[in-house]
Amino acid sequence: MISKELERAGIPVVQVANMTPVANSVGVNRIWTSASIKYPLGSPDLDPEAEKIERIRMTRSVLEELKE
Amino acid sequence: MAKIKTVYYVNQFFGQEGGEEAASTGIKVYEGALGVAKSFAEAYGDDCEVLATIVCGDNYIAENLDEVTAEIVELVAGYKPDLFAAGPAYAAGRYGVACGSLCQAVGGRLGIPTVTAMNELNPGVALYRKSTYIVSTDANARKVKTDTAKMARLAKKLVNKEHISSPEEEKYFAKGYKRNVRLERRPAKRAVDMLLNKFNGREFITEIPLPPKEDISRPAAIPDLSKATIALATDGGLYPAGNPDNMPSANADRFESYDISSLDTLKEGEWVIKHNGYDNTFSNADPNRLVPVDSMRVLEKEGYIGKLYDEFLATTGLICTVENATKTGKQMVKYIKERDIDAVILTST
Known part of the structure; x- marks a missing residue:
């Protein structure tokens, strides 16, 4: 619902969420499916260095949504 | 009479x-x-x-x-x-x-x-x-x-x-009360029946109707991110340790913004989640998992984005009424419009 208000005001927003049906049903345009409800941009099974690299990859992928 | x-x-x-x-x-x-x-x-x-x-x-x-x-x-x-x-x-x-x-x-x-x-x-x-x-x-x-x-x-x-x-x-509009009713069939059976009906294209009635979908046009794309200022926001309830603004652990009707301009990462213990709706262990252990300051900072230094905005916005979205979420959203709109922010990444739990 927050994203919807931002979009209504013309502000580009990517909603990073795990429960995408909810975001979808609300009508948000840019949705990126997160890794988990508990850690949207985390990979706790990796070691910290690898996790950070993976997070940079994921963040880049989130940001890519803004280009379209 | x-x-x-x-x-x-x-x-x-x-x-x-x-x-x-x-x-x-x-x-x-x-x-x-x-x-x-x-x-x-x-x-x-x-x-x-x-x-x-x-x-x-x-x-x-x-x-x-x-x-x-x-x-x-x-x-x-x-x-x-x-x-x-x-x-x-x-x-x-x-x-x-x-x-x-x-x-x-x-x-x-x-x-x-x-x-x-x-x-x-x-x-x-x-x-x-x-x-x-x-x-x-x-x-x-x-x-x-x-x-x-x-x-x-x-x-x-x-x-x-x-x-x-x-x-x-x-034939009246639901007032938002939940009323307990006793049904013949158990929830598991009802859920599976509903799923089968949906799968087979038959009619089914949800027991949890979602708010009506509204077609909002897609805000303009940002083809060149290298000049864009991006703000981070979350409804996952991440606040400075001690929760100085007394943010609620559910159903917030406001947000707060926190300075990250001098930070390359969000350190464990300095930021604590106040949200009763999910297992906070993983994101408390590394708050970047919820609000990715460390990766955004790297992408900023790389020049992939222009700038990570100096503050991130935080609220608690748990069991949030549509009214409160809308209210918080409108406050965020005001905040963003008054600042030099091109786009927002909003992370939800």
Whole structure:
């Protein structure tokens, strides 16, 4: 619902969420499916260095949504 | 048998003052039933007596909603009625808001049943459905008699304190209460049946309806991120340790912003999640998993994005009512518009 208000005001927003049906049903345009409800941009099974690299990859992928 | 004393409210059009040109007409009080109030009383039966029909122009009340509502409530109270009815307002926004506002205020002040009617497109529905019974109608006034009859039937049940069935059966907008009912089939069975029906393209009825989908056009794309300032936001409830702003652990109606301009990462222990809706262990252990400051900073240094905005925005979205989420969203819009921010990444849990 927050994203919807931002979009209504013309502000580009990517909603990073795990429960995408909810975001979808609300009508948000840019949705990126997160890794988990508990850690949207985390990979706790990796070691910290690898996790950070993976997070940079994921963040880049989130940001890519803004280009379209 | 004592008559059910009723006061009725209509706008200038249904009060036979005129159309849009008469929308600034002030409050007028007619003794007895006028126009649709008459149809309402006839449908209700002989035991309904409309003491007065109050007429007011849509602009007159919409432009000063609180004051005019209070003024009309005073008038209504003078009649010591048993019932208050207003509308139907169909899809007419100002009229619907007036009917809802009056029903809410009269019900609150006098503790009597109130009924109005409108179409789902009317903004009055979202604003007042929790405070009064709003019968669902078409968007236009083609079936006034049927609609006033539906209002009367529901009003009668309310006055007689009869059991009110589900919104679907009684044709009113759900007031947002959950009522326990005992069903023959267990939840697991119902859920699987629903899933099978959905899968096979058959009709199914959800037990948790989501808010209606609204088509909002896609905000403009940002082809060149290297010049863009991006702000991070979350509804996952991440706040500085000690939660200095006393943010709630559920259903927040506001957000706070926190300075990250000198930070390359969010350190464990300095930021703590206040959110009762999910297992916080992983994101407390590394808050970047929720608000990715470390990766955004890397991408900023790389030049992939222009700038990570100096503050991130935080709220708690758990079991958040649509009203509160909308309120928080509007506050964020204001914050963003007042600053040099091109886009937002909002992480949810």
